[in-house]
Amino acid sequence: MRRLSICLILPRFEPSYFGREYMLPILPGDKRCMMIGGALPLLAALVPDRHRVTILDENVEKIDFAAVRDFDVVGVTGMIVQKQRMEEILDELRGIKGIVCVGGPYATVDEAHFKGRCDVLFLGEADETWPCFLHDVAAGRPIQNRYKQDSATDLSRLPTPRFDLVPTKHYASASIQFSRGCPFLCEFCDIIVIFGRKPRLKQAPQILAELDALLALGVRHVFFVDDNFIGNKALAKALVRELVEWQERHGYPMTFSTEATINLADEAELIELMWRANFSSVFIGIESPRRESLLETRKVQNVRGDSIDAKLDRLRDGGIIVSAGFIVGFDNDDERVFDEQFDFIQRNGIGLATVSILSPIPSTPLYERLARDGRLVPDDEVVWFEPKLMSRETLKQRYSELNLRLYTPEAFFERLFQGYGRSAVFRKRHREREIRHKRARLKDHIAGANNSLAMIWRLSRAIARERLLGTMGRAYLKAYMAHNKPFGRDAMPLTEFLALCARHWHHFKLAAENRSYWGRAGTRTSDIPPMIQPGPGLVRNRLAS
Numbered sequence: 001m002r003r004l005s006i007c008l009i010l011p012r013f014e015p016s017y018f019g020r021e022y023m024l025p026i027l028p029g030d031k032r033c034m035m036i037g038g039a040l041p042l043l044a045a046l047v048p049d050r051h052r053v054t055i056l057d058e059n060v061e062k063i064d065f066a067a068v069r070d071f072d073v074v075g076v077t078g079m080i081v082q083k084q085r086m087e088e089i090l091d092e093l094r095g096i097k098g099i100v101c102v103g104g105p106y107a108t109v110d111e112a113h114f115k116g117r118c119d120v121l122f123l124g125e126a127d128e129t130w131p132c133f134l135h136d137v138a139a140g141r142p143i144q145n146r147y148k149q150d151s152a153t154d155l156s157r158l159p160t161p162r163f164d165l166v167p168t169k170h171y172a173s174a175s176i177q178f179s180r181g182c183p184f185l186c187e188f189c190d191i192i193v194i195f196g197r198k199p200r201l202k203q204a205p206q207i208l209a210e211l212d213a214l215l216a217l218g219v220r221h222v223f224f225v226d227d228n229f230i231g232n233k234a235l236a237k238a239l240v241r242e243l244v245e246w247q248e249r250h251g252y253p254m255t256f257s258t259e260a261t262i263n264l265a266d267e268a269e270l271i272e273l274m275w276r277a278n279f280s281s282v283f284i285g286i287e288s289p290r291r292e293s294l295l296e297t298r299k300v301q302n303v304r305g306d307s308i309d310a311k312l313d314r315l316r317d318g319g320i321i322v323s324a325g326f327i328v329g330f331d332n333d334d335e336r337v338f339d340e341q342f343d344f345i346q347r348n349g350i351g352l353a354t355v356s357i358l359s360p361i362p363s364t365p366l367y368e369r370l371a372r373d374g375r376l377v378p379d380d381e382v383v384w385f386e387p388k389l390m391s392r393e394t395l396k397q398r399y400s401e402l403n404l405r406l407y408t409p410e411a412f413f414e415r416l417f418q419g420y421g422r423s424a425v426f427r428k429r430h431r432e433r434e435i436r437h438k439r440a441r442l443k444d445h446i447a448g449a450n451n452s453l454a455m456i457w458r459l460s461r462a463i464a465r466e467r468l469l470g471t472m473g474r475a476y477l478k479a480y481m482a483h484n485k486p487f488g489r490d491a492m493p494l495t496e497f498l499a500l501c502a503r504h505w506h507h508f509k510l511a512a513e514n515r516s517y518w519g520r521a522g523t524r525t526s527d528i529p530p531m532i533q534p535g536p537g538l539v540r541n542r543l544a545s
């Protein structure tokens, strides 16, 4: 048996709404990436003990290709937005002596794309195939060029991911996966194609062991990267009960967030438990305020029961901040939908709203339908299908405008504080969370003033670089005085407000750069309404270029 050296690579992301690349340098410390990705630490944990594993996240450190060439096995992961960078990395690795493997969500849905670009392809889950493959390599037995598991992974048998191989201090948060799969049927989603509709889950002790490991490494925020945290509500509830006890036992050292479907709003007991377990926010795919568009895309859970507005109010009253995803470009979307989306997001006080253009991912029912109807346009990187009620150009243009409107400082802070002001219960819980947090992290509390000063300096520098210090600085000050200060003792602490400014700056800059949701630059638009040109700075400069 040979002792193998294995290198696992996560390619760089382009700046995107999710990556918060423009926010990270403003935060205290040296944060380089939003989140520790789930795949590599798990794959590393699945490597038999005798081998040596290295994790290389290009979002945190540069890849030294000369060094990578010496490994026996090199594995590259990636999702669809990393396609181009995956190609570049695989080109660099061409001809190395080690075996080049590719796996992950993109390879799984577009196998053909990787033909000839790697030695071995792993499709779908690889929790069983990956260690078997390594075993064969080490034993000098023949290997296949394509691995696909016969059956779905039993998550209750997964080991604790090797978080110890990751430089945790450079990440704003870590990820833990509790379940895979989702019971719903949204037409554009590849989750149900890759992971199936019956959620498979880890056991609570596994999750607690992962939390212990992360806590020991200094991690203070964990994102549960489930496709739908409440895919199995009974077991989610049981886990959250354990999380409450874990937090109490350790003095509330962590905050949590996750992704869930809107029917969470109908689960009063679960919301209460999540609040007690210190879940600060939940990302929900709201997609559209338009009922016909939701029905078209089979997002039926969003039209059931009372209105989405009422559901969002219940979540807010439970102390949970909702960030949400929206989609434009459905067959039922005409040009009025952009105003409807804007009004909905403002009305419901959704500060962090991420709007995307409908994206037919290969393998999804949406992709199949559009292919059947001859409506796919593979050459277009931003809108790679023919919309029904508007042209591709109009969709791009109106999408850019919508993002710019949503992320003017005025619109952003107005909706955010409107939501904050709407629920006294929310504000009370928000304050309680702060107290919990400060008790748990006295050291951070003492560092609070220093952190605020550091953020003011870093934010000012970032804004000044874009020649927007006057305009944006005034806008932030105005937002603080007009929206936050009037709340008196309920007002957000300065560090939290500054972190919000940093978030706003990230979204504003992305919108101004006219990047699409997928992180690639969208088409340039010269006809931007004057109301969203904040002055002689970024927006006009970038968009005119």
Ligand code: B12
Pocket: 013, 014, 015, 016, 017, 018, 019, 033, 034, 035, 036, 037, 038, 039, 042, 043, 074, 075, 076, 077, 078, 079, 080, 081, 101, 102, 103, 104, 105, 106, 109, 122, 124, 125, 126, 127, 130, 175, 177, 180, 181, 189, 190, 191, 225, 226, 227, 361, 517, 518, 519
């Ligand atoms: C966490 C997450 C993120 C994080 C990424 C953090 C990071 N630093 O990596 C953030 C929030 C930034 C993110 C953003 C986006 N994401 Co995302 N994300 C996820 C999520 C929820 C979990 C990923 C994860 O950690 N999984 C846990 C690991 C263990 O699973 P895994 O990666 O599949 O790995 C297993 C196998 O695939 C395989 N494997 C994986 N890689 C490799 C490599 C080798 C060599 C081998 C052998 C095996 C192997 O082995 C693993 C164990 O079985 C997934 C959904 C999901 N369930 O996976 C979506 C998902 C990956 N995201 C997706 C998308 C589309 C996006 C966004 C474009 C928007 C969106 N819909 O959320 C943005 C893009 C951001 C950008 N432009 O930069 C899609 C990808 C579609 C595709 N087929 O490529 C997914 C599948 C969800 C979806 N359908 O929307 N995302």
Ligand code: SF4
Pocket: 182, 183, 184, 185, 186, 189, 190, 191, 192, 227, 228, 261, 285
């Ligand atoms: S609810 Fe989310 S994860 Fe589930 S099928 Fe719909 S988009 Fe996919």
